[in-house]
Amino acid sequence: KLRATDCTAKCVVVGDFEADKCGLLQAAAGDRSHCHNGNDFCPGVFENRTVDVDIGLSEDGPVxxxxxxxxxxxxxxxxxxxxxxxxxxxxxxxxxxxxxxxxRVLEKWHSELRQNCPDAAIVLVGTNLEQRNSAMTSSLASSSMM
Structure with missing residues (x-):
């Protein structure tokens, strides 16, 4: 039986600056008050925070x-x-x-993580979905002007 008091997992979020890692972490921790969609400095640079997450594996509650x-x-x-x-x-x-x-995921991050921590799990997260359509529209408009 898995008990919440027995389980702490270290989760490191990596990626390029424009990937809005800060926003993802603040949302996971339940705090979006300081996020500015990745355009401003994140106040928690190189910090770690522990949150309790109910993943459904523990009878005692969140891990x-x-x-x-x-x-x-x-x-x-x-x-x-x-x-x-x-x-x-x-x-x-x-x-x-x-x-x-x-x-960059393929050329840098995945190979770097596999080299340094071959047994760690890797999860891919695409961010900035809310900005995707406006970025694609801008890109198409730019290419049609040429």
Whole structure:
């Protein structure tokens, strides 16, 4: 039997800056008061926060999820590598409005995480869905003007 007091999972959120990792973490923690759709500085750079999440596996209630924010460290590979040990789950965020976002998932993030933590689970999350249509419209308008 899984008890909530026995289970804490380390979850590190990675991805390029425009992927709005901060917004995802604040939403997961139930706090959207400081989020600005990834356009402004996230006040919780390199912080971790533990939240209780009911995943339906525990008869005693929610389990603890230690959420690690890497916003601001995207270009500091050595610092990022210090966060990776003992991670149970990585969330790779990529912006649905960025054509190179998915490419970076494949070329950088996935291979880096597999090299450093081959046994950790990886979850992909596409962000900025609400901005996708306006970005596509702008892109199409730009290409039709040429």
């Amino acid at each position: 603890s999820l230690s959420l690690w924010d890497t916003t601001g460290l995207e270009n500091y590979d050595r610092l990022m590598a210090l966060i990776y040990p003992e991670t149970d789950v990585f969330i790779i965020c990529f912006s649905l409005t960025s054509p190179q976002g998915w490419r």
